[in-house]
Amino acid sequence: MSPELKISDENLTTHQINQQIKKALQEQKNRIIIENNDKLDSIAVGNPSGVEFNLKGEFGDFIGALNEGSRIEIEGNTARFLGNNMTSGEIIVEGSVSDGAGYGMYGGHLLIKGDAGNSLAELNKGGVIIVQGDIGSQAGMFMLQGDIIILGNASTETGNWMLGGHIYITGEVESLGKNAAYRNLDEEDKTKISEILNAHHLEFDLDAFKKIDCQSKRPFYGH
Template sequence: MNVEIKKALSENKKSIKLENTGKLDSIAVGLGPGAEITLTGDGGDFVAALNNGASIEIGGNVGRYVGDNMTSGEIIVRGSADDGVGFGTYNGTIIVNGNAGNAVGQLNKGGVLVIDGNIGDLAGLYMLSGDIIVTGDAGEDTGDWMIGGNIYVAGKYQTGTNAAVKELDPEDNEKLIKIFKTHNINANAEDFVKIGPQELRPFYGKDEEEEASK
């Protein structure tokens, strides 16, 4: 399937619709700028992984690790997603119009991940940068050991180690309003809390910090 997709793109067919793919894994992987891919039904695991600039829309639900390690582009999931949405994302945007499982945005390095629903546990684990936006509830250990970036949650949540709840500033409000308007998400910025890192160097204990200052 991916060979045929890349063959069509090499022939300057930039807009491609995929039908009746079932729940095949690793569809539309590693595509570059200019490609517009529409998957009309559900997708399996690792859909649109390693995305490097393509615009990819999935009409149904997806399995685990959609957009895994993407570097740029946009992925829109019209249904729900399983675990690992946007794992290790460097940049780009992922929109899930339903719920998502555990491990959303773990090791996020700069991507914008929007879940228009509820998510599971351990979102944003070890994240370094970027934004995770959840219009519903988040599970346990949200932001566990996060080092940078922001997690915005409108519903219930339980923070993890080194995660602290902070007030939204005008820049946060402006960012959320713009994202919601761009992607037709029915949410209000004032309903959200922001979760960020409590310490910038969470893995250093007092002994190590004292030693480093010598």
């Protein structure tokens, strides 16, 4: 039996596609190709390690949500909440994404080669999010842990009410949010950035990075 499943019927619903994925995984198929431009939501949700997805086209909300270790490559754009609450694995987007990408991530890597919308990595709990293009407002809002690496520019209120983790950016930042502040990069930061970006074979200028951290771990209760 072939270890690969290919789905290319544009008339299928999200439920029908996910039922085919479930059946393929039961048959030990470890590579799943989906071609669709219907901007369907909640595709490739909650899948385990050892599975590779190749999504081609335009997709909707919650793609790769609750990912538990699979590798998802998207040759196109996605809508909101890409990788929502994923715990591990890798999602690579060749295009751009809308608002809320990486919301509540516990772990794993999210690489966006285009632009990202507002509220990138809100409530990030430990994931690594990389954006090669520009991002919208309030990136890293309420983030607790993890890293956001931006190779483009950021809009307003970057790091708004962040409580932990780090934001690294090479471009311009229109404004910082509440409880966010610039810090100096140390050698540990430089080593971490280099290791992450080299692992994804990305070009970068290490000297161009600025670091944004929280001012206080307890901004609502005093220092």
